[in-house]
Amino acid sequence: MQDIHSAQDLRRKVAAVIQAAGSTTAEADKVAANLVMANLTGHDSHGVGMVPRYIDAVLEGGLKPNTGVATKMDIGSMLTLDGQRGYGQVIGEQAMQMAIERARQHGSCIMSVGNSHHLGRIGHWAEMAVAQGFVSMHFVNVLSRPVVAPFGGGDGRFGTNPCCIGIPLAGQDPFVLDFATSRVAQGKMRVAHNKGERVALGTLIDEHGNPTTDPGVVVVPQSNGLFGALMTFGEHKGYGMAVACELLGGALTGGGTWHRPADQARTVLNGMLTIVIDPAKLGTKTSFEREAVAFVDWLRESPAGAGHEAVRIAGEPERAARRAREKDGIWVDQQTWAEIEQSAAKVGAKI
């Protein structure tokens, strides 16, 4: 069962819970706006359903309200930042503002941020840079539970390690490729589990390493107390990408990699290596704009294949979802909403 909410109503209620957990009004509004934007773009896994996890992380001490980035190293076009376990919605925005400003000055910026609490939908950060005409690339690791199995392995050893590439297209909406390197995002398994749905074979292995369609194996502990695991997309290729995200987003940023069994902590920390490029300073802006648009137009001219209406460009499904949900509202399943109400009660918020 699901109920429909307006974006405005969801923002107000989520902000009330985040504020009751200790955040300033400004921080609570920022976190709520970011989560609701994830719902609007069709990524419910990164939307308001994260609130219970955030509140538990605050109560456990693993997420620090009202905390900004600390600069560890700054040589102009390279920035090393520490998120100090602050809300990723605040850390991500501050870090990206700094990286964009440096790319404007120097032509490019390599920005690393470790130790941020959950950065949410990574496409949000690419969209900030792309809106100002910059290319933006992101390699991210996730320190939470080792929920994804290595290719050829039988248990979870790392997180859903997202990768994102945003590219502005002159006179058109941008290309924003933003995906988890697991075949599906972990949050989507929570949503499927809460809805009582099954998922495609090839997505999951159970706690014994056997294939399963039950999303519950990565949401609730199984009979032996262990969890199952997600599989990477694209077999050995997606697996390699996931490892690259761990090495770049975790090891190179200073945020750290995952190499221990799961614990009970609710905290989700992200490390993110970001590369921002100003095409104007690369000296190829005119041909970049012409060639990029010509290629995308060429793609769109491909006749629709069986089962498809048309060729789409990454970022389009999110923009279409946003238009529809801004008009029609956001469906939230009753299990997710009950969990949000329980979190509100934990911190004494009235929603």
Ligand SMILES: NC(=O)c1ccc[n+]([C@@H]2O[C@H](COP(=O)([O-])OP(=O)(O)OC[C@H]3O[C@@H](n4cnc5c(N)ncnc54)[C@H](O)[C@@H]3O)[C@@H](O)[C@H]2O)c1
């Ligand atoms: N912060 C974290 O720790 C973390 C971890 C994992 C994932 N995430 C986020 O989860 C979100 C969901 O990831 P996902 O893997 O489920 O995404 P997904 O599988 O829904 O989509 C991935 C990408 O494919 C594109 N796409 C979808 N359909 C398309 C089509 N028909 N043609 C062309 N392009 C198409 C989308 O525009 C998007 O860029 C992402 O925003 C990601 O950043 C965050």
